[in-house]
Amino acid sequence: GNSVTQMEGPVTLSEEAFLTINCTYTATGYPSLFWYVQYPGEGLQLLLKATKADDKGSNKGFEATYRKETTSFHLEKGSVQVSDSAVYFCALSDRYSNYQLIWGAGTKLIIKP
Amino acid sequence: GAGVSQSPRYKVAKRGQDVALRCDPISGHVSLFWYQQALGQGPEFLTYFQNEAQLDKSGLPSDRFFAERPEGSVSTLKIQRTQQEDSAVYLCASSLGTGETQYFGPGTRLLVL
Numbered sequence: 001g002n003s004v005t006q007m008e009g010p011v012t013l014s015e016e017a018f019l020t021i022n023c024t025y026t027a028t029g030y031p032s033l034f035w036y037v038q039y040p041g042e043g044l045q046l047l048l049k050a051t052k053a054d055d056k057g058s059n060k061g062f063e064a065t066y067r068k069e070t071t072s073f074h075l076e077k078g079s080v081q082v083s084d085s086a087v088y089f090c091a092l093s094d095r096y097s098n099y100q101l102i103w104g105a106g107t108k109l110i111i112k113p
Numbered sequence: 114g115a116g117v118s119q120s121p122r123y124k125v126a127k128r129g130q131d132v133a134l135r136c137d138p139i140s141g142h143v144s145l146f147w148y149q150q151a152l153g154q155g156p157e158f159l160t161y162f163q164n165e166a167q168l169d170k171s172g173l174p175s176d177r178f179f180a181e182r183p184e185g186s187v188s189t190l191k192i193q194r195t196q197q198e199d200s201a202v203y204l205c206a207s208s209l210g211t212g213e214t215q216y217f218g219p220g221t222r223l224l225v226l
Binding site for chain 2: 004032036042043044046049089091097098099101102103104105106
């Protein structure tokens with residue numbers, strides 16, 4: 001079945017550092033890929049998505065590229081801020097499973113000033 | 114417009130009690146999903162509605178779990194005879210249509226003592 005694996009946290013960085021959070025997936029079809037973010041005390045918010053191979057999703061300075069050949073969707077940001085501290089979830093969905101979201105375990109990101 | 118709302122936000126139940134969790138989706142959203150999120154984990158799919166029809170309930174962990182959406186809008190997740198392992202955050206998400214972006218509510222945190 002479909003699955004998502006993302007790097008374990010917590011990831012601790014200094015402000016303005018470069019961020020990469022790895023995400024790889026297993027899927028039988030051609031899924032859509034997502035990054036959701038959960039800020040402290042808040043609900044899950046869609047950060048970015050990509051629906052087909054080589055698509056790049058971007059939002060708030062974050063980017064991720066759908067790589068079919070490596071089945072990956074790594075999240076990157078060039079210069080993180082303290083306000084980026086949150087838990088980041090990688091997820092996929094496809095029509096074979098009624099578009100339910102299949103989630104990674106989440107990566108907690110801590111940015112120190 | 115308003116986002117997805119859930120009530121109650123917190124619920125403490127004694128083992129063996131029945132609980133009912135409510136979800137108000139975004140107005141006009143056809144699809145509605147329920148997920149369960151254990152502490153420190155990614156969400157896991159429970160069930161999916163398209164309008165009032167429950168099209169997938171494969172994620173419900175036992176027959177103590179029951180969900181309904183009788184008029185194709187508000188949905189209720191009911192857990193009978195709660196057990197300690199039911200303690201989790203229950204998330205509701207809605208989307209405009211099949212395969213569209215899912216928008217999440219704040220969740221209901223259930224603690225079973």
